[in-house]
Amino acid sequence: MRQEQLSLSAAVSTSYIGQLERGEKNPTIKILEKIAIALEVTM
Numbered sequence: 001m002r003q004e005q006l007s008l009s010a011a012v013s014t015s016y017i018g019q020l021e022r023g024e025k026n027p028t029i030k031i032l033e034k035i036a037i038a039l040e041v042t043m
Helices: 003-010 014-021 029-039
Strands: none
Touching: 003 014, 003 029
């Protein structure tokens, strides 16, 4: 899945997804939950 697709599905910005991937940000539990749902995986 591309960053753009994930950001749309998880309702977070593309730049935030990039920052998470690079380890520049630490996500909240709520953001982790949104990403997990978008990826169809469990936390």
